[in-house]
Amino acid sequence: MQDFLSSLVMVAFHGLAYGMILYLISVGLSVTMGLMGFVNLAHGVFAMAGGYMMLSAMSRLDVPFPLAIVIAFCAVALASMVLERFLYSRLYSAGELEQVLFTIGLIFMSVAVARLVYGPLPQPVHIPGYLKGQLHFLGRDFPTYRVFLIVFSVSLVALLWFGVERTRWGAMVRATVDYRAMAQSVGINTSRLFTLTFALGSGLAALGGALGAEIIAVEPTYPFEHLVFFLIVVAVGGLGSLRGPFVAALLIGVADTACKYWIPEFGAFFIYIATIAVLLLRPEGLFGKAT
Amino acid sequence: MTHAGGYIADARIRAAEWLPWVFAALCYFAAPSYLTLGSYILTMIIFALSLDLILGYGGIITLGHSAYFGTGAYVAGILALRLTGEPLLGLLAGTLGAGLLGLFTGLVILRTRGLALLMLTLAITSLCYEVANRATRLTGGADGLGGFSIRPILGLFSFDMFGKTAYLYCLVILFASWWLVRRLVYSPFGASLTGVRENNVRMHAIGAPVYQRRVVAYTISAALAGLAGALLTQTTQFVGLNVLGFELSGELIVMLVLGGVGRIYGAFVGPLVYLVAQDYLAKRFPEYWYFGIGAMLVLVVMFARGGILGIIDAGIARLRRGS
Amino acid sequence: MPAALETRRLCKSFGALMVADQISFRLESGARHALIGPNGAGKTTFVNMLTGRFSPTSGAILLGGEDVTALGQLARVKRGLARTFQINTLFRNVSVVDNVAFAVAEREGVARRMFRPAGSYHAVVDESMALLDTLGLAQDARAVVAGLPYGKQRLVEIAVALGLRPRVLLLDEPAAGVPTSESHRILDVLDALPKDMSILIIEHDMDLVFRFAQRITVLAQGAVFLEGTPAEIAADKRVREVYLGERHV
Numbered sequence: 001m002q003d004f005l006s007s008l009v010m011v012a013f014h015g016l017a018y019g020m021i022l023y024l025i026s027v028g029l030s031v032t033m034g035l036m037g038f039v040n041l042a043h044g045v046f047a048m049a050g051g052y053m054m055l056s057a058m059s060r061l062d063v064p065f066p067l068a069i070v071i072a073f074c075a076v077a078l079a080s081m082v083l084e085r086f087l088y089s090r091l092y093s094a095g096e097l098e099q100v101l102f103t104i105g106l107i108f109m110s111v112a113v114a115r116l117v118y119g120p121l122p123q124p125v126h127i128p129g130y131l132k133g134q135l136h137f138l139g140r141d142f143p144t145y146r147v148f149l150i151v152f153s154v155s156l157v158a159l160l161w162f163g164v165e166r167t168r169w170g171a172m173v174r175a176t177v178d179y180r181a182m183a184q185s186v187g188i189n190t191s192r193l194f195t196l197t198f199a200l201g202s203g204l205a206a207l208g209g210a211l212g213a214e215i216i217a218v219e220p221t222y223p224f225e226h227l228v229f230f231l232i233v234v235a236v237g238g239l240g241s242l243r244g245p246f247v248a249a250l251l252i253g254v255a256d257t258a259c260k261y262w263i264p265e266f267g268a269f270f271i272y273i274a275t276i277a278v279l280l281l282r283p284e285g286l287f288g289k290a291t
Numbered sequence: 292m293t294h295a296g297g298y299i300a301d302a303r304i305r306a307a308e309w310l311p312w313v314f315a316a317l318c319y320f321a322a323p324s325y326l327t328l329g330s331y332i333l334t335m336i337i338f339a340l341s342l343d344l345i346l347g348y349g350g351i352i353t354l355g356h357s358a359y360f361g362t363g364a365y366v367a368g369i370l371a372l373r374l375t376g377e378p379l380l381g382l383l384a385g386t387l388g389a390g391l392l393g394l395f396t397g398l399v400i401l402r403t404r405g406l407a408l409l410m411l412t413l414a415i416t417s418l419c420y421e422v423a424n425r426a427t428r429l430t431g432g433a434d435g436l437g438g439f440s441i442r443p444i445l446g447l448f449s450f451d452m453f454g455k456t457a458y459l460y461c462l463v464i465l466f467a468s469w470w471l472v473r474r475l476v477y478s479p480f481g482a483s484l485t486g487v488r489e490n491n492v493r494m495h496a497i498g499a500p501v502y503q504r505r506v507v508a509y510t511i512s513a514a515l516a517g518l519a520g521a522l523l524t525q526t527t528q529f530v531g532l533n534v535l536g537f538e539l540s541g542e543l544i545v546m547l548v549l550g551g552v553g554r555i556y557g558a559f560v561g562p563l564v565y566l567v568a569q570d571y572l573a574k575r576f577p578e579y580w581y582f583g584i585g586a587m588l589v590l591v592v593m594f595a596r597g598g599i600l601g602i603i604d605a606g607i608a609r610l611r612r613g614s
Numbered sequence: 615m616p617a618a619l620e621t622r623r624l625c626k627s628f629g630a631l632m633v634a635d636q637i638s639f640r641l642e643s644g645a646r647h648a649l650i651g652p653n654g655a656g657k658t659t660f661v662n663m664l665t666g667r668f669s670p671t672s673g674a675i676l677l678g679g680e681d682v683t684a685l686g687q688l689a690r691v692k693r694g695l696a697r698t699f700q701i702n703t704l705f706r707n708v709s710v711v712d713n714v715a716f717a718v719a720e721r722e723g724v725a726r727r728m729f730r731p732a733g734s735y736h737a738v739v740d741e742s743m744a745l746l747d748t749l750g751l752a753q754d755a756r757a758v759v760a761g762l763p764y765g766k767q768r769l770v771e772i773a774v775a776l777g778l779r780p781r782v783l784l785l786d787e788p789a790a791g792v793p794t795s796e797s798h799r800i801l802d803v804l805d806a807l808p809k810d811m812s813i814l815i816i817e818h819d820m821d822l823v824f825r826f827a828q829r830i831t832v833l834a835q836g837a838v839f840l841e842g843t844p845a846e847i848a849a850d851k852r853v854r855e856v857y858l859g860e861r862h863v
Binding site: 033039087090091094096097098100101102104105106107108109110111112113115116224227228231232234235239265266268269272273275276279280283284285 | 346350352354399400402403404405406407409410411413414415417418421425537538541544545548552577578579580581582584585586587588589591592593596
């Protein structure tokens with residue numbers, strides 16, 4: 001019994017850490033898909049880029065950990081802005097197929113570049129000394145880094161939600177998700193709004209990829225391999241919603257950890273079946289707006 | 292050269308449409324050492340045709356078409372290992388197995404659209420992959436399924452080590468598939484698929500059972516994919532997990548888009564160009580190969596939505612206007 | 615004799631928003647009936663309920679005396695109800711004749727056939743061509759819809775509906791977007807429709823309404839405001855205030 005309780009706590013803890021990373025990565029995808037109606041399969045590329053950015057800044061340039069994270073966020077956000085302006089924006093009015101093809105193309109290119117620059121193997125992760133080791137509380141040991149991960153992500157998410165609820169930018173995003181035509185007609189500069197939101201979403205994905213490098217290994221196949229999970233978070237959570245993907249990411253994080261811990265022989269069965277069930281019952285996702 | 296179908300289209304087979312077959316026959320004599328690659332290309336053309344039917348003509352975007360290809364491959368493999376190595380029976384079983392899966396999954400997932408549909412196709416493939424990965428006793432799991440032999444076709448033509456029989460076998464099956472797909476595209480059913488793709492709201496308003504049409508098209512396409520999968524199993528005498536992978540679905544889309552979507556022969560040109568180029572480049576320069584594929588997709592989407600055949604069409608049109 | 619189309623206390627609300635409020639309405643057999651009302655009066659919602667695109671919150675819809683409230687769009691089309699759309703809803707990248715032929719083929723039950731080429735169904739092709747001819751579109755039959763001027767596309771919109779040989783035809787602003795100089799062509803086409811076809815037209819072009827309709831229903835804020843002959847409607851002061859305003863004194 002004691003054993004079971006202790007494994008329950010560990011599953012919940014690690015599931016939470018994984019879920020938070022999934023959320024950080026996917027929330028931008030949810031917002032951009034809801035906002036711009038763009039099927040961006042290449043979103044994982046930004047997460048991967050963030051991971052590479054941070055790890056190589058730390059290992060090759062000896063940049064301290066906090067600064068490396070800031071660099072990852074800024075660099076990816078900026079790069080995504082350029083991509084959005086020159087490529088993505090041309091396809092907003094195109095069909096789903098074009099968007100899917102274009103973003104698959106981006107994935108292929110990024111996988112190739114990653115392999116050329118960093119080689120095919122996963123990047124080693126260096127956790128700074130002050131985040132190594134275990135924290136002791138509730139009568140148990142928890143890895144310090146993951147505790148930091150959870151605390152940091154939760155504060156980030158709180159900041160993001162606050163931003164969306166309380167700032168002018170957030171109000172514009174919400175209005176545009178709900179009533180695109182109206183938002184345009186009341187003079188919201190949707191094109192600038194799209195660029196900024198896209199950059200923020202990509203930056204968050206980069207943060208997720210960088211912070212989560214210890215959980216989701218940074219390797220060239222990253223954008224393909226984890227695409228299904230990012231998409232599941234968004235589709236199950238509901239497009240354009242902030243809370244939906246949060247719930248979905250935590251559910252998936254915990255469920256996946258639990259499956260791996262207790263019933264490894266079933267792999268990701270449970271998650272796929274649950275995804276199929278949710279999408280059949282609510283095609284718009286758990287928190288999406290019905291159309 | 293687009294094959295759009297419809298009520299005023301001329302459905303007769305044009306002279307140029309015999310070219311692929313002449314070319315395929317020439318290859319048999321001219322490139323005997325490439326027949327294995329040739330068989331693979333012919334198989335992938337069937338697979339690409341099946342995708343073209345739902346994606347190009349039906350407008351159903353799927354990232355999971357390998358589920359049906361893989362099902363056909365495994366059904367044919369398991370049948371050969373456990374029951375009989377009779378090839379035509381194997382093809383039939385693979386086709387039916389995949390068709391049934393297509394029918395059941397189609398009935399369920401085609402109620403949705405957009406992202407949900409895309410996700411469902413992806414989730415179903417992932418699920419099939421997991422099943423095949425775990426059901427090691429039946430499928431061999433990650434080691435793959437082998438150790439079966441295929442009996443001579445019709446009891447007459449046995450598979451040889453040079454792949455001659457396999458090549459001709461694939462060619463005959465492709466010819467039959469092409470003929471069927473072509474009939475379908477030009478039929479009223481094909482026209483109504485175009486209608487569904489072009490304007491769903493209008494299709495409902497003229498009293499078309501849209502959902503039913505999509506399910507039927509999806510089932511046929513899945514069955515055809517299963518046929519291709521079974522063919523691959525028989526010609527290679529092996530089934531690996533990758534037949535169910537998302538990568539294969541992705542590659543297939545790339546091939547079809549490269550050739551040209553919704554025009555029958557795009558499904559011929561795409562796999563041919565892609566696989567030949569892959570054979571030359573992929574092993575020598577894998578990174579550049581993937582980069583090239585990615586760049587090609589981006590360029591096609593931005594500038595040449597008709598693929599290679601679209602570019603050729605535009606070229607011909609320009610020449611005609613010029614002269 | 616039952617009405618060609620009838621609604622009984624039809625209601626529809628989206629959340630707290632009431633867009634149809636107890637609409638009871640009769641379209642007599644062979645009638646030329648117009649539905650008018652200011653923007654946002656709920657006209658298009660009403661049409662969408664009639665065709666089965668939206669289901670009403672309460673109330674009943676009867677087609678030729680039969681209660682079709684629970685039936686889907688498909689079943690209503692099969693029972694002879696066709697519509698046109700306010701905004702062109704056509705197969706844009708397909709030829710004009712195919713647009714019509716798709717409808718004819720559905721009506722004839724040909725569209726699900728898989729083996730013979732579509733072009734070999736001569737009855738479908740000939741009927742579609744003949745229909746286009748009566749609308750003056752014979753010359754454009756082989757052209758792709760997207761390349762036609764807007765006015766002609768509006769005619770194709772009507773042609774597709776006629777391809778279903780409807781008993782009841784709902785025209786949702788057939789002249790919307792058409793320059794006044796060309797709207798007479800639309801009217802000519804409407805005038806030439808078979809007398810036994812029951813037609814409900816929604817239109818903003820008051821000239822067209824008053825020349826075409828025998829009866830007019832005025833809808834305001836989701837409810838029937840008034841119904842009568844064109845003369846009665848034109849004479850009613852309240853209608854002028856509510857709707858016609860200064861446009862039609």
